[in-house]
Amino acid sequence: MKLKRAAIAVIIGLFVYLSLYSWNLRSGQLDRLAGYTGLEIVKWVLWPCEYVYDRSVAFMDKYVYLVGLKQLNDQLSSQNGLMRLEIMKLREKASEAERYQHLLEIKPLPDWKTNGARVIAHRMGPSAALDSVIINKGAVSGVGADTPVMTPLGVLGRVVEPGLSAAKAMLLTDRNSRISVRGQIHRSTGLLVGDGAGEPLSVKYMKLNAPVTEGEILVTSGLAGLFPPGLPVAKVTSVERSDISLFLSVEAVPLVDMENIEDVLLLHRVMPVTNSTAGNGNSTVQSVNSTIPEGS
Amino acid sequence: MYSAFWWACFSFAAIWAQKIVPGVDFLAPGLLLCVQMEKKYYIIWMIVIWSLIQDGIGGLPFGYSVLWYASIIVFYRGGAMFFDVQSVMFALLCGGLLGALHPFLTAMMSMLADMVWVPDRYIFEGVLQALIFPVEWLLLKYIYPQRFEHEPV
Numbered sequence: 001m002k003l004k005r006a007a008i009a010v011i012i013g014l015f016v017y018l019s020l021y022s023w024n025l026r027s028g029q030l031d032r033l034a035g036y037t038g039l040e041i042v043k044w045v046l047w048p049c050e051y052v053y054d055r056s057v058a059f060m061d062k063y064v065y066l067v068g069l070k071q072l073n074d075q076l077s078s079q080n081g082l083m084r085l086e087i088m089k090l091r092e093k094a095s096e097a098e099r100y101q102h103l104l105e106i107k108p109l110p111d112w113k114t115n116g117a118r119v120i121a122h123r124m125g126p127s128a129a130l131d132s133v134i135i136n137k138g139a140v141s142g143v144g145a146d147t148p149v150m151t152p153l154g155v156l157g158r159v160v161e162p163g164l165s166a167a168k169a170m171l172l173t174d175r176n177s178r179i180s181v182r183g184q185i186h187r188s189t190g191l192l193v194g195d196g197a198g199e200p201l202s203v204k205y206m207k208l209n210a211p212v213t214e215g216e217i218l219v220t221s222g223l224a225g226l227f228p229p230g231l232p233v234a235k236v237t238s239v240e241r242s243d244i245s246l247f248l249s250v251e252a253v254p255l256v257d258m259e260n261i262e263d264v265l266l267l268h269r270v271m272p273v274t275n276s277t278a279g280n281g282n283s284t285v286q287s288v289n290s291t292i293p294e295g296s
Numbered sequence: 297m298y299s300a301f302w303w304a305c306f307s308f309a310a311i312w313a314q315k316i317v318p319g320v321d322f323l324a325p326g327l328l329l330c331v332q333m334e335k336k337y338y339i340i341w342m343i344v345i346w347s348l349i350q351d352g353i354g355g356l357p358f359g360y361s362v363l364w365y366a367s368i369i370v371f372y373r374g375g376a377m378f379f380d381v382q383s384v385m386f387a388l389l390c391g392g393l394l395g396a397l398h399p400f401l402t403a404m405m406s407m408l409a410d411m412v413w414v415p416d417r418y419i420f421e422g423v424l425q426a427l428i429f430p431v432e433w434l435l436l437k438y439i440y441p442q443r444f445e446h447e448p449v
Contacts, residue, residue, distance in 0.1 A: 006373065013366065021359045030358035031351075038352015041345075045311045124314045126321040126398060126425070127354025127361060129406055129413075134353060160355070168353065175412035196414060 031161070039134065039163030046120045047136055081152040085265075092219065092230035095184075111270040112228050115141060117149075119262055120166070130160065131174035131197050135264060138165040146226050148267040154232040154255030155179070155220060156264055171258050172233065173197050181218040181233055186211045189221050190250065192233060197258065201234050203250035210248060212239055218252055228267065299444035303330075303338065306436070311349070317428070319421035321350065321394075325433040327365055328390060331372050332382055333445055339369070356405045367397055387430040395426025 024030040061070055117137040123130070137143050139162045147159040149169045157171040170177055177194035181203065188210030190203040206212060216236045222229025234252035242249055303326070310322035323346045330338050347361035354360060371390050375381045379389070399418035406413040 010370075017359070017362060017366075020362075021357075024358050034348050034351040034358050036352075038349040040352075041349050042311055042353050045308050046315060049312075121315045121353070123318045123355075125350045125353045126319060126364060126421070127350050127356045127402070127405070128319060129402060129411060130355030132355055161352075163352070168355070170355070175414065196417075 035161045035163050035168070039138070039161070039166040039168065042124075042134065043120060043136060043163070043166035046134075050118075050120055085152040088232055089230070092184075096230065112267045113270050114265040114267055117141075117143075117264050117266055119264060122259075130168075130176060131171045131194070131258070132157075132160070132168050133171065133261065133264075135159075135167050135169060135266075136165070137266060138163040138167045140165050141266075142268055143167045143266055148227045148231070149264050150231060150267065151256050151261065151264055154234070155227065156256050156258070156261065158226060159266075169264075171197075172254060173199070173201065173258055179227065179233060180221045180223045182221040183210070183212050183236075184217040184219050184232070186213075186216065188212050189223070190218075192218060192252065200237060200251040200253055203236075203252060204247065206248045206250050208241060208246060208248055212236060212248065212250060214239060217255075299335075299338075299441075302441065302444060303342070307346070307349075317424065319417070320424050320428055321364070322428070322432060323350070324365070324368060324394060324425075325387075325429055325436055327368050328372065328387065328433055329436050329440065331369060356402070356411075357409045360401060360405050363401060364394075364397070367394070384430065384434060387433040391426045391429030391433075394429060395422040395424075398422040398425055 020030065115137065117135040119133045120136050121134040123132050124134075133149075133156075135143075135149070143159055143162045145159060145162060147162070147167075149156045149158060155172060157169050157174070157177060159167045160170045161168040171194070172179055172192065173194045173196065175194050175196055177192075179192045180189065181192045182189045188206055190206035190210075193202050193204055195202055203218065214236055217232050218234045218236060220227040220229055220231040220233055232255055234254050236250060236252045238249075238251045240249040306326050307323065310326065313322040314320065323342075327339070327342055327346070330342060343362070343365045347365060350361035350364070351358045368390065371393055372381055375386055375389070379386050399415065399422050402418045403413050403415075
């Protein structure tokens with residue numbers, strides 16, 4: 001009798017579980033609930049201690065050691081990071097300008113703005129199937145699914161699950177990560193695929209005649225629309241040509257040290273501001289124009 | 297009421313431990329201890345809250361932690377028919393079963409979510425889980441205040 005009751009309980013439990021699982025696969029409601037509650041709880045467990053630790057270390061650094069020199073060093077280090085990012089952007093823009101100087105019409109790339117965030121944890125928990133980091137910015141700060149995550153050195157990955165004030169980002173070394181890239185010099189495109197933590201990345205679908213060389217920097221192509229084009233991602237370490245494949249066998253290493261990352265930049269697309277104070281006549285014209293399909 | 301505070305402190309410490317040792321569940325021994333004390337309301341709340349935490353920070357679709365924590369109850373109920381479920385030996389056995397279950401569950405959930413599964417990592421984590429589980433359970437049993445065991449829920 002007891003065994004029969006246990007069997008019925010297990011069958012009912014399985015039925016409820018499978019129903020919830022199927023419903024969640026379709027709607028994603030339970031994933032969102034877990035993301036919003038679980039990430040929040042973990043953030044507020046980890047972050048205050050991290051904050052106190054950081055403040056204590058910062059206090060010790062500033063007042064026990066050489067005060068002026070340390071402050072100057074901090075200032076220069078932060079400036080150096082920003083300058084490197086600026087140089088990378090300008091270098092990419094300069095090469096882009098050269099390529100397109102003969103064209104008459106250049107569509108301006110949508111602008112992106114950066115937002116700093118702190119890494120509060122790396123991969124954790126038994127169900128952590130992704131190489132990921134948890135950051136202390138979430139939907140409240142405008143972080144959404146697929147928000148690009150980078151450092152001044154290069155791309156780190158993208159957000160896969162935003163919480164309210166925390167988010168989970170998948171690293172580009174994860175085996176499920178795919179980023180469309182191109183060579184910074186030779187402009188050959190490929191798909192950068194992660195192969196696990198500590199393993200080199202592989203570049204798929206790069207044509208056999210692509211003039212890619214060792215040491216070349218791979219940048220985001222922007223073809224998928226998730227990342228802005230031109231962000232440095234990885235450095236090519238080996239290029240092999242196969243007799244039986246249509247594509248090159250290319251390996252690369254990420255530019256960012258994934259293990260010791262503490263702070264990241266989140267990239268947000270800046271939406272074009274429409275002039276709401278314009279007259280009704282203009283607004284009508286704009287709305288009429290916006291309904292006309294491209295190319296007609 | 298005091299025991300609820302004790303379990304909240306335990307959850308806090310376990311989350312920090314999970315940050316230090318990735319891939320291992322430090323909350324699971326607490327659930328076994330609670331199941332052994334037959335505190336039904338706490339068990340339900342623990343499974344709900346801890347499942348949300350584990351699935352929130354994890355990379356798999358929702359469902360892994362529900363199966364994971366439900367398996368502890370199934371092991372306990374099944375084990376009660378054959379063993380002394382309050383003994384260290386049962387904690388060792390439960391740790392071993394959970395360690396073996398971890399790669400199997402992650403493989404199944406990864407396959408359902410169409411994700412790449414890395415066997416070496418999860419087998420290693422399963423071994424770690426099997427080693428850590430009984431030690432942590434023993435520690436919890438030792439430090440859990442006796443007066444909470446008879447506290448009305």
